[in-house]
Amino acid sequence: xxxxxxxxxxxxxxxxxxxLFSCTKNNxxxxxxxxxxxxxxxxxxxxxxxxxxxNAAGNQYSVSNIQYFVSDFKFWKHDGTQLNYTNxxxxxxxxxxxxxxxxxxxSNNIIPGDxxxxxxxxxxxxxxxxxGLFSTTPEMDMSWPMxxxxxxxxxxxxxxxxxxxxxxxxxxxxxxxxxQVYNADSTINHYVQNYFVVKLDKSFTILNGQTKTFNINMNxxxxxxxxxxxxxxxYGGSIMGNQEAQNIFKKNGKxxxxxxxxxR
Numbered sequence: 675x676x677x678x679x680x681x682x683x684x685x686x687x688x689x690x691x692x693x694l695f696s697c698t699k700n701n702x703x704x705x706x707x708x709x710x711x712x713x714x715x716x717x718x719x720x721x722x723x724x725x726x727x728x729n730a731a732g733n734q735y736s737v738s739n740i741q742y743f744v745s746d747f748k749f750w751k752h753d754g755t756q757l758n759y760t761n762x763x764x765x766x767x768x769x770x771x772x773x774x775x776x777x778x779x780x781s782n783n784i785i786p787g788d789x790x791x792x793x794x795x796x797x798x799x800x801x802x803x804x805x806g807l808f809s810t811t812p813e814m815d816m817s818w819p820m821x822x823x824x825x826x827x828x829x830x831x832x833x834x835x836x837x838x839x840x841x842x843x844x845x846x847x848x849x850x851x852x853x854q855v856y857n858a859d860s861t862i863n864h865y866v867q868n869y870f871v872v873k874l875d876k877s878f879t880i881l882n883g884q885t886k887t888f889n890i891n892m893n894x895x896x897x898x899x900x901x902x903x904x905x906x907x908x909y910g911g912s913i914m915g916n917q918e919a920q921n922i923f924k925k926n927g928k929x930x931x932x933x934x935x936x937x938r
């Protein structure tokens with residue numbers, strides 16, 4: 675009986691050791707991704723609340739603040755394999771008034787190896803973008819009017835611009851979200867989802883235990899520049915309810931971001 679108990683105890687210790695070794699090994703066979711976010715105009719850090727910028731249409735403008743969501747990050751291997759590393763919601767909020775939002779410790783469970791690119795949604799997709807998704811500020815303050823489709827803004831880019839021939843600066847709000855197509859009687863015919871996919875098209879290798887930091891920079895001038903020139907004198911300072919203007923920013927937004935990578 676004593677011998678049997680001894681054998682059982684030995685087996686339990688052996689299995690425990692194997693389990694602990696396996697856990698330790700699995701935990702060590704992973705790496706970390708951190709995202710940081712920055713905002714520039716013509717290659718220089720944005721200077722807020724000063725009318726010193728001129729867009730591609732010749733509008734003089736300033737930037738007051740920028741608030742936006744990025745979500746659904748996907749990592750792509752060279753063979754086309756897609757790897758999803760998800761947080762509880764996989765949605766991150768960036769606010770130029772809140773520096774703490776500039777860094778996102780995305781995941782410490784990244785599989786080491788070679789990657790071809792990263793993609794993400796600018797905004798929130800149809801399945802997730804529902805009223806009540808956020809219950810605390812500041813995210814809750816990004817709500818989009820129910821009569822205009824509900825859910826949340828993808829972005830608020832606020833500032834001021836000087837109309838052609840004018841001297842007084844007027845406020846603008848490039849507020850991107852769900853669009854609407856209207857009937858002749860001004861009722862809504864249908865809604866348009868204006869979130870879009872951004873591709874960070876830079877291959878990289880991440881080693882076992884390594885931390886990779888990706889800086890995602892928003893080149894603000896490109897919102898107004900490419901492939902479509904946005905002119906405040908034509909479209910005005912507000913784009914909510916104007917799907918034609920919303921679509922310009924949706925198309926231009928795919929070219930707004932650039933990235934750099936550092937390792938440690």
